[in-house]
Amino acid sequence: MKHRVPLRAVASARSGDKGDTSNVAVWVYDPRHYEEVKASLTPERLKREYPALFRGAIERYELPGLHGLNFVLHQALEGGVNASLNLDSHGKAWSFLILALEVEVTALNDPPPDTA
Amino acid sequence: MTVRLGTGAGYAADRVEPAADLAERGQLDFLIFECLAERTLAHGHLARMKDPAKGYNPMLERRLEAALPACVRQGTGIVTNAGVANVPAAGRAAAETARRLGLAGTLIATIEGDDVTHLMTPDTLLPELGQTIGESGLTVVGANAYLGAEVILQALQHEPALAIAGRVADPALFLAPLAQRFGWALDDWPKLGAGTVIGHLMECSTQVTGGAYADPGYKTVPDLADIGFPLAECQADGSAVITKLPGTGGMVTTHVVKEQLLYEVHDPAAYLTPDVTADFTSVRLMQQGADRVAVSGATGHARPRQLKVTVGFDGGLLAEAEISYAGPGAVGRGELAGEILRQRMTRVRGYQGPLRIDLIGQNAVHATARRQQSETRDVRLRAALRTQDRALAELLLAEVDNLYMGGPAGGGGVRGHITPSVTTQSLLLDRDAIRPRIEVFRA
Numbered sequence: 406m407k408h409r410v411p412l413r414a415v416a417s418a419r420s421g422d423k424g425d426t427s428n429v430a431v432w433v434y435d436p437r438h439y440e441e442v443k444a445s446l447t448p449e450r451l452k453r454e455y456p457a458l459f460r461g462a463i464e465r466y467e468l469p470g471l472h473g474l475n476f477v478l479h480q481a482l483e484g485g486v487n488a489s490l491n492l493d494s495h496g497k498a499w500s501f502l503i504l505a506l507e508v509e510v511t512a513l514n515d516p517p518p519d520t521a
Numbered sequence: 522m523t524v525r526l527g528t529g530a531g532y533a534a535d536r537v538e539p540a541a542d543l544a545e546r547g548q549l550d551f552l553i554f555e556c557l558a559e560r561t562l563a564h565g566h567l568a569r570m571k572d573p574a575k576g577y578n579p580m581l582e583r584r585l586e587a588a589l590p591a592c593v594r595q596g597t598g599i600v601t602n603a604g605v606a607n608v609p610a611a612g613r614a615a616a617e618t619a620r621r622l623g624l625a626g627t628l629i630a631t632i633e634g635d636d637v638t639h640l641m642t643p644d645t646l647l648p649e650l651g652q653t654i655g656e657s658g659l660t661v662v663g664a665n666a667y668l669g670a671e672v673i674l675q676a677l678q679h680e681p682a683l684a685i686a687g688r689v690a691d692p693a694l695f696l697a698p699l700a701q702r703f704g705w706a707l708d709d710w711p712k713l714g715a716g717t718v719i720g721h722l723m724e725c726s727t728q729v730t731g732g733a734y735a736d737p738g739y740k741t742v743p744d745l746a747d748i749g750f751p752l753a754e755c756q757a758d759g760s761a762v763i764t765k766l767p768g769t770g771g772m773v774t775t776h777v778v779k780e781q782l783l784y785e786v787h788d789p790a791a792y793l794t795p796d797v798t799a800d801f802t803s804v805r806l807m808q809q810g811a812d813r814v815a816v817s818g819a820t821g822h823a824r825p826r827q828l829k830v831t832v833g834f835d836g837g838l839l840a841e842a843e844i845s846y847a848g849p850g851a852v853g854r855g856e857l858a859g860e861i862l863r864q865r866m867t868r869v870r871g872y873q874g875p876l877r878i879d880l881i882g883q884n885a886v887h888a889t890a891r892r893q894q895s896e897t898r899d900v901r902l903r904a905a906l907r908t909q910d911r912a913l914a915e916l917l918l919a920e921v922d923n924l925y926m927g928g929p930a931g932g933g934g935v936r937g938h939i940t941p942s943v944t945t946q947s948l949l950l951d952r953d954a955i956r957p958r959i960e961v962f963r964a
Contacts, residue, residue: 413736413739414739417734417736417739417776417780418780419733419780419781419783421783421784421786422785423785423787424649424947426787428783428785430779430780430782430783430786432776432779432780434776455891457889457890458889458890459890466787466788466790468783468802470803470804470805471779471782471806475783475786475789477787477788483889487836487944487945488907488944490875490876490877490905490906490907491877491886491889492879492881492886492905493886497733498886501887502887502890502891
């Protein structure tokens, strides 16, 4: 059975910056969700969700062995640390823009989040 | 043979105690202090211009006081980029610190040649801008090439207690000690790729031991207040175990290590450094007991032909000012304050440039991405602009301050600051243009 959940329920993410380019790497906790997340989280969708912020091209790199997707978001930092007037000029919080998006995944009993 | 590398700092202002702990208990071969971000160097150039004895990491002496005695006693080599924009001054400060600690005679190596400010001319092209430096009208503060492991390795062949560089690629600080101890050739691309992955994982200190990771309800990290810095147990084949000292906070899990693996990486099949084109796509991670993650499988291809240069420019001033509204109607009063401020700055004062006004608590960091409504009862208006004109920066602070009496009801807690800023641009230079060199001396 499929259900819609925020990406944050099935994956984590970290963002980094280089100039006006942000990268957000998404790591799916349960390998069984990887293909579903990949199908749902396309560059076109990210562009559609946040057109005012993600102004440039978006590339997606895949790391299937580690269940990761790396999004490279060009012109996505309001000018970057050089020019941005955003409080968070590095876009450290961009990962949570992606994690807030809903994805459609197979319901699993207790997907394993990373807890010590 | 296992080579044990510890991270002593992951950025300019990183904590000192975890490094002291690693120096004391880590049984390390090398302790690496990574102290540079893209713009740290430009700030270093500015500091050196004001005072020729400055321009290196202001925490260098404190870091050495905390770690050098244990490192010298145990034969742990220190490698750092804390020289920032003034490596000779950092060398002198380190020697003085060593003597003060009763360690006269300590062997110190300095690594220079990254400063290429003299090669910047009005005709130098800035590819990201599509203009020359002359056309851009920008004032160059300094320019530095990213040196690689080769020159660090030359320094390490003298077995110094301390090797101090300025701008070198962060992973090279870790790769050079591995190449020295394992005798890796500098064209053994798979090994250099593997060593670069280890360096990349280690260079941001706590980001691989559970820092910048916790998300209550989803990702739980124990004892973050006492988080430990990472330690890598490295093998000659390029594999390693990432771990941390027992009794420290944080955690090392495969998921934590994954998050750091692609931090600030674009194409994971082609991570460019001065030493190698590293390929992260074949990396394997395996949990080997508590707080131990085995990393293997990374590889690499021939190094890029040119070196990256970061040029720093005077970026003028960033002016920011804030005022709070709380209680019933806080959002409405905050919004009204924003409208008043915008009118004051534009219609009354004639400012036409970009002016950012956020309501922190309702819509600030993510404001450009999406509109957000909330019934919060505690908002903080924040206004920001950039300018070369100090009077304009001060005007913004004054206009926000005037909201106390001329704005909506119940505005409080005004703060304002004006921060000098630098900006950076990247370009590529041929290796031939850059002459790395070392100097070795005793404290």
